[in-house]
Amino acid sequence: MTDRETATTLRELIEERTIVVCCGSGGVGKTTAAGALAVEGARLGRRTCVVTIDPAKRLADALGLESLTNEPGRIEGDWEEPGELWALMLDTKTTFDDLVGRYAATPEQATLILSNHLYRNIAGALSGTQEYMAMEKLFELHDEGRFDLIVVDTPPTRNALDFLDAPRRLTRFLDNRIFRLLVMPTRTYMRMVGVATQAFLRTVAKVVGSDVVKDAVDFFAAFEGMEQGFRERAQKVLDLLSEPVTAFVLVAAPRRDAIEEALFFASRLQESDIEVEALIVNRLHPRFGQVPSVLTSPEAAAAPAAAPLAALVGNLRDLEGIAEREERYLKSLTRQVAPAPVVRVPLLDHDVHDLNGLGQVGRYLLGLEEG
Amino acid sequence: MDPGAFCAQARLLIVAGKGGVGKTTVTAALARLAARTGRDALIIDVEGKSGLGNIFGHLEPLTYQEAVLAESGGPDSGEIRARTLTPDDALLEYLVDHGMNRISKRLASSGALDVVATAAPGIKDILVLGKVKQLERASVAGAPGAADLLVLDAPAAGHAFTFLASARALLDAVTVGPIRAQAAEVLEMLSDPGRCQVMLVTLPEETPVNEVVETAFKLEDQAGVHLTPVVVNGLYPVHDLDIDPAVAATAARVPLTEAEVASLRRAATFRMHRQELQTDQTDRLAQALPLSQLHLPFLFTTELGAAEIDLLADALEAEIAKLPDLAPLNLPEDAGAEAGAGAESEAAGAGSGADNPQPAEPG
Numbered sequence: 015m016t017d018r019e020t021a022t023t024l025r026e027l028i029e030e031r032t033i034v035v036c037c038g039s040g041g042v043g044k045t046t047a048a049g050a051l052a053v054e055g056a057r058l059g060r061r062t063c064v065v066t067i068d069p070a071k072r073l074a075d076a077l078g079l080e081s082l083t084n085e086p087g088r089i090e091g092d093w094e095e096p097g098e099l100w101a102l103m104l105d106t107k108t109t110f111d112d113l114v115g116r117y118a119a120t121p122e123q124a125t126l127i128l129s130n131h132l133y134r135n136i137a138g139a140l141s142g143t144q145e146y147m148a149m150e151k152l153f154e155l156h157d158e159g160r161f162d163l164i165v166v167d168t169p170p171t172r173n174a175l176d177f178l179d180a181p182r183r184l185t186r187f188l189d190n191r192i193f194r195l196l197v198m199p200t201r202t203y204m205r206m207v208g209v210a211t212q213a214f215l216r217t218v219a220k221v222v223g224s225d226v227v228k229d230a231v232d233f234f235a236a237f238e239g240m241e242q243g244f245r246e247r248a249q250k251v252l253d254l255l256s257e258p259v260t261a262f263v264l265v266a267a268p269r270r271d272a273i274e275e276a277l278f279f280a281s282r283l284q285e286s287d288i289e290v291e292a293l294i295v296n297r298l299h300p301r302f303g304q305v306p307s308v309l310t311s312p313e314a315a316a317a318p319a320a321a322p323l324a325a326l327v328g329n330l331r332d333l334e335g336i337a338e339r340e341e342r343y344l345k346s347l348t349r350q351v352a353p354a355p356v357v358r359v360p361l362l363d364h365d366v367h368d369l370n371g372l373g374q375v376g377r378y379l380l381g382l383e384e385g
Numbered sequence: 386m387d388p389g390a391f392c393a394q395a396r397l398l399i400v401a402g403k404g405g406v407g408k409t410t411v412t413a414a415l416a417r418l419a420a421r422t423g424r425d426a427l428i429i430d431v432e433g434k435s436g437l438g439n440i441f442g443h444l445e446p447l448t449y450q451e452a453v454l455a456e457s458g459g460p461d462s463g464e465i466r467a468r469t470l471t472p473d474d475a476l477l478e479y480l481v482d483h484g485m486n487r488i489s490k491r492l493a494s495s496g497a498l499d500v501v502a503t504a505a506p507g508i509k510d511i512l513v514l515g516k517v518k519q520l521e522r523a524s525v526a527g528a529p530g531a532a533d534l535l536v537l538d539a540p541a542a543g544h545a546f547t548f549l550a551s552a553r554a555l556l557d558a559v560t561v562g563p564i565r566a567q568a569a570e571v572l573e574m575l576s577d578p579g580r581c582q583v584m585l586v587t588l589p590e591e592t593p594v595n596e597v598v599e600t601a602f603k604l605e606d607q608a609g610v611h612l613t614p615v616v617v618n619g620l621y622p623v624h625d626l627d628i629d630p631a632v633a634a635t636a637a638r639v640p641l642t643e644a645e646v647a648s649l650r651r652a653a654t655f656r657m658h659r660q661e662l663q664t665d666q667t668d669r670l671a672q673a674l675p676l677s678q679l680h681l682p683f684l685f686t687t688e689l690g691a692a693e694i695d696l697l698a699d700a701l702e703a704e705i706a707k708l709p710d711l712a713p714l715n716l717p718e719d720a721g722a723e724a725g726a727g728a729e730s731e732a733a734g735a736g737s738g739a740d741n742p743q744p745a746e747p748g
Contacts, residue, residue, distance in 0.1 A: 040541055041405025073592075132504045135558075138547075139506035140499065187503070190496045217488050218501060223562045226504040233504075267405065270687055271436060300655065303648030308639045320637035322628040329626055330652040336685045343687045364662065365591035 024263070024292050024357055025380045028055045028163060031261045033156060033254070036294075037168045037283075038265035039275035043296035043359075045069045046366050047265045048167035049077065049101075050375035056091065056099035057376075060162040063100040065151055067144070067169045076368040077101040084108040086155070091369060100161070102151070107137040109147040112154075117243035123236065132233040140187060144169045146180035146248070153251045178255075178286055181248035188241045193234040261291040264354075266347060268298055268340035273347055280350045290351045294379065295344060299337040300360040305330050357381070386708040388701075389422040392534055395582045396524045397517065397574070398613070399549070401539035401604075402586035403596050407618040409435050410689060411586045411681070412538040413465075414697035418705075419534045420455065420463040421698065427451065427520070427532035428467040431513055431548075433474075435538055437467055440689050449474045455691070463533060472509035475516045483563065505558050507551030507568075514552065515567040518574050521581070539583075546600060549575065549583070550608040578611035586616045587670070589663035598673045614677035614708065616701075617667055622682050623660050626653040679704040 027034060028051055036048040045066055052064035063086050069079060077089060079101055086100035093099060111128060118124035127133050137143055145168065152166050192211055219227045254260060262283055266276035280290050305327065309315040315324045348356050359378045366375055377383045398415060402408045416426035428437060430447055438447050441454035447469045455465040476498070480489040492498045502508050523531040539545045547554075552572040559565045574580050583604060587597035597615060604610050630649035634641040641649075667678060681700050684693055 039404060041403060132500075135503050135506045140503045186496060187499050190500055192495050192497050193500055214488055214491060214497075217485060218492070218497065221483070221485070221562055222501055222505050222508065222564050223559045225560060226501060226558070229504045230500045268687065269405065270689060271409075272405065274436070302652040302655070303644060306641055306645040306649070308634075308641065309637065317637070320639070323630070323633035323637040323639060325624050325626060326628060326630050326633055326649045326653055329624060329656050330649055332685045333652050333656065336687070339687045367591060 022261075022291055023355055023381065024051070024294075025054075025058075027261045027263070027291060028060070028165075029058055032161075032163060032259040033152065033261065034163070034165045035152075035168065035255070035260065035262050036166065036265050037262060037279060039272050039279075042265050042267040042272050042276075043294075044265045045073060045167045046372065046375055047263070047294050047296065047359075047379070048165045049073065050366075050372045050379055051263075052099060052101070052163075052165040053091070053369065053372045054376040054380055055163040055165065056093040056097040059094040059097040061096065061098045061100075061160065062163045062165065063102060063155060063161045064165045064167070065102050065104060065148065065155070066167045067104050067148060069103065069167075073367050074103065076372075079103045084151075089369075102155075104144070104148050104151055106144045106147045109151050110137055110143070113150060113244075113247070114240075117240045117247075119239060123240075126236040127233070130233045130236055131229040133236075140184070142180035142183040146184050146251075149181065149251045149255065150247075153247075153254055156254060178252075178282070178288075181252055185241070185245045185248050188237060188244055190234065193230055194238075256286070256288055262288055263292045263294060264290045264351060265294045265296065267296050268343055270343070273343055276347055277350055280347070290354050292354050293347065293351045293356045294359065295347075295356060296359045297361045298340055298358050299333055301337050302330060302333060305334055358384070386705055386710050388418055388705050389424075390710070391705045391708070392419045392422050392424055394613070395578060395580055396521045396533075397535045397537065397581040399537045399539050399581065399583045399610075400586060401545040401549075401583055401600070402541075402616075403593060403600075404541040406586045406588050406593055407681075408541070408586050409437055409538055410440075410694070410697065411584070411616050411618060412536050413437060413440050413694045414681070414701050415584070416465045416534075416536050417455070417694050417698035418701050419536070420457070420465050421702070423461050423463055424533035425457075425463040426465050426534045426536055428454070428465065429517060429520075429535060429537045430467065430469045431471060431537065432540055433469045433471040436689075437538070440694060441465065441691055443467075466532065470513055470516055472513055475512035476509065478516060479512050505555060505564070507547070507555040507558070508564060510548045510551035511555050511564060511568050511571060514548075514571040514575075518571055521574060525580075546603055546608065549604060549610055553608065572609070576609040576611075581610065582613045583610045584613045584616060586618055588619050589617050589666040589670075591666065594666050594670045594673075598670065601674050601676065612676055614679050615670070615674065616679045616681060617670065618681045619683040620663055620667075620680050621656060621659050624656070626657055628653070677708055 034051060036044050036051070038044050045068075048064055048066060049069075052062045055062035064077070066074075066077070066079070069077065079087065084102065084105040086102040089099040089101055091099055114127050115124050118127065137147075148166060148168060152164060155161060155164050192215070215227055264276055264280060266272050276293075283290055309320055309324055309327060314320060344356070357379055359375055362374065364371070366372060400408055400412045400415065412428055416428050419426040430437060433447070435447070438445065438452070438454065443452060443454050445452070447467050449469055451466045451468045453464055454467050457464040473493070477489055480486060480492070492501075517535065517537060520531070520535055524533060524535060540548050552568045552575060555568040556565065556572065559568070585597050585601055587593045601612060601615065605612060630641065630646045630653070634646070667680070671678065679701060681697055681704075684696060686693060
């Protein structure tokens, strides 16, 4: 990646890029940020789709996401022509099913896989699957070409590494050597599977039961021949993420754990030659002005007549103190993502759970209001 | 309720909540409170990445070996220890315990572990909980070096439910073998309020409140665990700020500039608005979830150290003192005659006395 001369603004990102990926740890307001960016995209006249993972219920309702269709639903609003706003809530299982359908040689093969016990557990149990399917859905939507801008909210990953590692994780799983050896045509099987492998699987069966091992063997038998298609697809998805049409936006909250995770995330993206193009910091305490230097001695503050003023000053001191500390805390993160712009969204006096609320956050994101 | 009695309800307290609500902080405060009541507390970190050590000034990352985070402060206080217990740790120990030391490396390196874990979802969680159960048994037996209270910092968000429901899920998926036996034993521990209870943590905000209500019902109904009072974290301490700063300044005989008056007024308005919002949310929580609430203050700091944990432990202690005394729980047979039907484990397990009904369906 080349060094950028100037920082891009969030407004430029949603006007010019095709894909904006919002990442960050859980509970920092990623979904809200993604929703707000999408609303602004539509307002700026782009055909926009937001892909969310697990929106809070009221926000989901506001976006018309009460049913899981895995297809974008349209949201009416005051968008500039030809702007549109669509929203989709990711259904990991259906996305995976569609992918199986796409790469199966015959409908029978697809049916066999879809009904396998192990396959039915993959979406819920194999870590990284949800992350990968979010990327897969993004790739599909991009491929269809019906949107100018796709904004993706990423799953609240336990470990930031999972996110970029997810496609490879899945293909590694599908390539599992031990189980694939077992499903090779019989004669090869006899030659290649050593006594050790059989003994190994017998031991595994002793621990978890033979049903589990049988499910796994059946799955790999049904999947035979599809790994190549899956691997190529995963590579294409990864490639799309590092293309210049894609922008990564890091979302953080000014809490110690969230900042630490954001720092880790930023360095991890940089290792993969992906730059953070903007940093959104949510829920910063607002500033109210300097604390007046009155009632500074304990005696003055303790006087009964001064009690009401002491309470007011104490409150301002609390709020200014936390705002200053948050600002100081942000410095390391700001340095790490430089020259990416840092966009501040203050702690609002209400929760965001409708289009108006998203619009309000959007004004801060686009710099129309200062946070 | 006496804080000692609170810490003695069960040997294992599992602290759960969505990301960002302060689960780890509450875990630390709870351990501190237990230590104050003379109990050695062991914090168990199942994700292997928590900042718990840092909070107590213990700079090395936590490991599978217990580390002392805070020494005992005297004969009446216990110490705080911590360790990790990740799925990988648990699996390795399980295999070694079952004489399968030699295949353990191969299981991980060949990727077969992923395949097995997918075929039998919850298997990793069961291994972790199985090990926790061992620690709980050692604690009950008073084994040398065993802690008096185990505080488990549960996986975040939706993972907490999957984690705690893993025993039931596994019993459905795996029909034979030692893992199944382990799941059955774990289920027995989780569903016994005298052995294990779950403390949910939330924030006084719309989304966290909705989520904690949903999680509480799911955990009771589907995972069969018992809940302590729910912790509402990060509440702005309530002050009466409905005062005109100009009037207050005159009363105090202090000169203020117009700009200062305006700053004080805006800050007071903001604080009062947040106070009102948090009251709305705690009221809403009380309506939707018939569990007592333990309120912890927002500390106006970004740093979290031993001093802050002490403040939170103070608050926790004061809140617990407000709870009614527990109905006797799991009485031995000779004392059983005293306990009426209504005082039995279900209601007491909800943590706030025998008159506490089981949660109704959320509205």
